[in-house]
Amino acid sequence: MDAFLDKAKKIDKIEEAKRLLWDHLESPSPTTLKALECSLDAHEGQTRKSGEPYSIHPILVAVLTAQISNDETMVQAALLHDVVEDTALSIEELQEHFGSDVAHMVEGLTKIVEIRDEKLIPSNSDERLINSALTFRKMLIASIKDVRVLVIKLCDRLHNMLTLDALPSQKQKRISEETLVVYAPIAHRLGISKLKNHLEDLSFKYIYPDDYFMIQNYMHSNAQNLHFKLNTFIQKVKTFMLQNGFDEEKFEVVGRVKHYYSIYMKMHRKGIGIEEVLDLLAVRIIVQEPIECYKVLGLMHLEFTPLVSRFKDYIAVPKENGYKTIHTTLFSQEGILEAQIRTQEMHRLAEYGIAAHWKYKYGSHNVSLNWLESLHYQNESIEEFYELAKSDLFSEDITVFSPKGDYYTLPKDSTALDFAYAIHSEVGSNAVDAMVNKHNASLLTILKNGDIVNIIKDDKIHLHCSWIDAVKTSKAKEGIRIACKMRIKECDILTACNILATLFKQDIQTVQTLVSRLNLTASLHKLPSQLDYFKEVMHQIASYIGTKEIRFWQLHKKGYIKPKVKEMEHLIFFTNKSLDGVEFDYCCHPKVGDQIVAFYKDSKAIIHHKLCKHAYSKILSGEAMVYVAWSTPKLFRYRLIISLQNRKGILADLLKKLSDMNLNILSIELGIRNSEQAEYCQIEAESQESKKQVLADKIKQKFKLIEMISLDDAYNK
Numbered sequence: 186m187d188a189f190l191d192k193a194k195k196i197d198k199i200e201e202a203k204r205l206l207w208d209h210l211e212s213p214s215p216t217t218l219k220a221l222e223c224s225l226d227a228h229e230g231q232t233r234k235s236g237e238p239y240s241i242h243p244i245l246v247a248v249l250t251a252q253i254s255n256d257e258t259m260v261q262a263a264l265l266h267d268v269v270e271d272t273a274l275s276i277e278e279l280q281e282h283f284g285s286d287v288a289h290m291v292e293g294l295t296k297i298v299e300i301r302d303e304k305l306i307p308s309n310s311d312e313r314l315i316n317s318a319l320t321f322r323k324m325l326i327a328s329i330k331d332v333r334v335l336v337i338k339l340c341d342r343l344h345n346m347l348t349l350d351a352l353p354s355q356k357q358k359r360i361s362e363e364t365l366v367v368y369a370p371i372a373h374r375l376g377i378s379k380l381k382n383h384l385e386d387l388s389f390k391y392i393y394p395d396d397y398f399m400i401q402n403y404m405h406s407n408a409q410n411l412h413f414k415l416n417t418f419i420q421k422v423k424t425f426m427l428q429n430g431f432d433e434e435k436f437e438v439v440g441r442v443k444h445y446y447s448i449y450m451k452m453h454r455k456g457i458g459i460e461e462v463l464d465l466l467a468v469r470i471i472v473q474e475p476i477e478c479y480k481v482l483g484l485m486h487l488e489f490t491p492l493v494s495r496f497k498d499y500i501a502v503p504k505e506n507g508y509k510t511i512h513t514t515l516f517s518q519e520g521i522l523e524a525q526i527r528t529q530e531m532h533r534l535a536e537y538g539i540a541a542h543w544k545y546k547y548g549s550h551n552v553s554l555n556w557l558e559s560l561h562y563q564n565e566s567i568e569e570f571y572e573l574a575k576s577d578l579f580s581e582d583i584t585v586f587s588p589k590g591d592y593y594t595l596p597k598d599s600t601a602l603d604f605a606y607a608i609h610s611e612v613g614s615n616a617v618d619a620m621v622n623k624h625n626a627s628l629l630t631i632l633k634n635g636d637i638v639n640i641i642k643d644d645k646i647h648l649h650c651s652w653i654d655a656v657k658t659s660k661a662k663e664g665i666r667i668a669c670k671m672r673i674k675e676c677d678i679l680t681a682c683n684i685l686a687t688l689f690k691q692d693i694q695t696v697q698t699l700v701s702r703l704n705l706t707a708s709l710h711k712l713p714s715q716l717d718y719f720k721e722v723m724h725q726i727a728s729y730i731g732t733k734e735i736r737f738w739q740l741h742k743k744g745y746i747k748p749k750v751k752e753m754e755h756l757i758f759f760t761n762k763s764l765d766g767v768e769f770d771y772c773c774h775p776k777v778g779d780q781i782v783a784f785y786k787d788s789k790a791i792i793h794h795k796l797c798k799h800a801y802s803k804i805l806s807g808e809a810m811v812y813v814a815w816s817t818p819k820l821f822r823y824r825l826i827i828s829l830q831n832r833k834g835i836l837a838d839l840l841k842k843l844s845d846m847n848l849n850i851l852s853i854e855l856g857i858r859n860s861e862q863a864e865y866c867q868i869e870a871e872s873q874e875s876k877k878q879v880l881a882d883k884i885k886q887k888f889k890l891i892e893m894i895s896l897d898d899a900y901n902k
Contacts, residue, residue: 197237202244209251220261227268235351249340256543262290293334346387361391376506376538385446414519415440437471467523489515505594583634596657602628605640606661615642654895681712683810760811773797778819785809820871822896828889
């Protein structure tokens with residue numbers, strides 16, 4: 186595909202684009218010819234930013250689609266993918282001329298409202314996230330009914346990435362960020378490595394140009410030596426296989442240098458230089474039958490020393506995207522190389538993923554699309570949807586097993602609680618403990634590839650609200666968020682009734698009746714946290730009691746006193762009760778800023794965390810309560826691990842920039858991994874920013890952030 190992309194990038198005339206299309210479609214159907222003419226007519230006179238005719242774009246997207254799928258219906262949809270949005274043609278007209286299948290795909294592509302160049306927003310803008318997320322959600326929802334829409338969209342994005350040079354640098358970076366975070370991971374999930382690798386490398390070039398050209402320069406300056414090592418190793422493998430009974434006509438050994446972005450990610454994750462990346466080189470050994478893969482594996486391990494910790498058998502346990510290959514890393518005289526062993530059919534699936542179903546006319550595809558439906562989080566805000574989906578898409582995978590041998594694919598660094606939610610949402614919400622490899626383990630234990638996990642649960646829901654940053658999968662995050670939102674809303678409604686009953690010296694049933702009659706039920710949950718709303722409700726109830734039930738003066742006879750705001754020990758109370766002191770109960774120890782409730786006993790306010798199980802019991806039993814809020818703004822605590830280049834003044838520069846972001850540094854620990862390349866700095870800091878991802882994105886603009894953990898675990902029981 187490299188040669189094709191180089192050729193496509195240079196095409197600036199419609200006739201050249203058409204010749205390339207016919208090279209991939211030797212005998213196009215009359216409908217395809219008609220789709221081409223329709224596209225040319227519809228876009229006549231339109232130009233791209235580069236000045237070239239716009240029609241070249243849909244033709245080259247169609248060429249890419251043809252190369253990936255060999256499906257003429259998809260090629261026709263690719264040729265027409267912009268005509269409804271950019272011209273006067275309607276979906277109904279397309280259906281009449283090209284059939285419902287093509288019209289359906291074009292409609293799905295049209296619903297994906299692109300972020301047009303003139304609407305692009307700076308990379309550090311909050312609005313950027315919302316626009317990307319909207320595009321993302323529309324794309325996925327349009328694709329649930331027909332995944333072919335996604336494949337065409339990926340080809341469309343790849344051609345856009347090839348022609349980014351015509352745009353200003355800010356827009357190049359913006360589009361590349363979206364490509365790297367959204368489109369490349371989707372190509373990975375669909376198993377189309379041909380698209381994924383090119384999308385990643387093209388994005389990488391614009392987002393981190395210095396790192397890109399550093400790797401490129403290293404590869405170019407060492408190209409002769411690297412290819413010599415690769416060719417020598419390939420010859421050794423071929424000779425050894427021939428000596429052990431393999432027919433030269435029935436196997437193939439090919440070599441490759443890993444693509445730039447994967448090299449960069451290894452450097453970034455481990456904080457090492459390119460010279461320290463162990464396996465820049467890889468060979469693929471392609472055989473006829475699956476059983477031969479294991480014979481080759483045995484031969485490789487007999488001839489070369491394997492690095493056992495890097496061995497992975499994706500034939501026995503395929504990836505969710507259908508990928509099947511044995512990976513093993515080998516020591517040889519040429520250095521350390523990765524060997525990938527697969528059959529021809531596995532190779533086609535690895536290259537083309539779900540598109541192999543159309544390209545090679547397989548009876549059915551082996552790519553799971555469960556992830557696509559699971560991304561349809563209807564109840565989340567657009568920002569939450571984006572973050573949940575990114576955590577599912579943009580991550581490496583591990584495979585873990587149930588005691589019965591069922592296997593589950595999870596993102597790297599997933600916890601036992603992620604595994605519980607992967608089994609079923611009820612298993613996750615009722616989980617209390619875990620056994621990992623037959624040893625007792627916390628639900629927050631980070632799982633490793635191949636772990637055997639058994640979840641221990643009971644018949645009650647257990648809240649794990651402070652663990653939301655610790656889990657990795659969207660299903661776990663969504664499950665925790667929903668359970669905790671429901672519990673908090675339930676507590677707020679019950680607390681509101683208890684506060685009002687205490688204030689007016691009424692029983693709970695009377696208050697609940699009044700709330701219902703005043704149509705306050707739907708909004709009552711706001712009362713314990715919004716003082717203005719509390720005052721409004723109090724006034725409505727007092728007026729209603731005065732006019733409809735009993736005279737308001739009778740409240741005074743019962744000892745009613747108008748409530749006042751009282752401030753004590755960093756807390757604000759709104760009550761008509763005398764307050765002699767504040768106590769924090771022993772069971773939950775809330776920190777400043779945590780969600781709290783206050784019970785009234787013996788002229789004292791007893792403070793609990795809102796999610797404390799003892800507090801929940803007291804709320805249910807209707808104990809006397811008063812309104813409480815923190816008088817100081819909440820500060821959120823985070824632990825940061827940042828990779829720094831070892832140069833003079835780098836630490837001072839880091840601290841200054843963190844201070845500019847209004848981070849209050851609480852502690853700092855510096856550990857040197859190696860004197861040549863990187864230092865790791867661990868920092869604990871406070872910030873008024875409650876959204877971890879927002880703060881992380883700001884830090885990533887300045888430094889390489891390895892890890893960021895929220896330390897707000899005030900309630901972790």
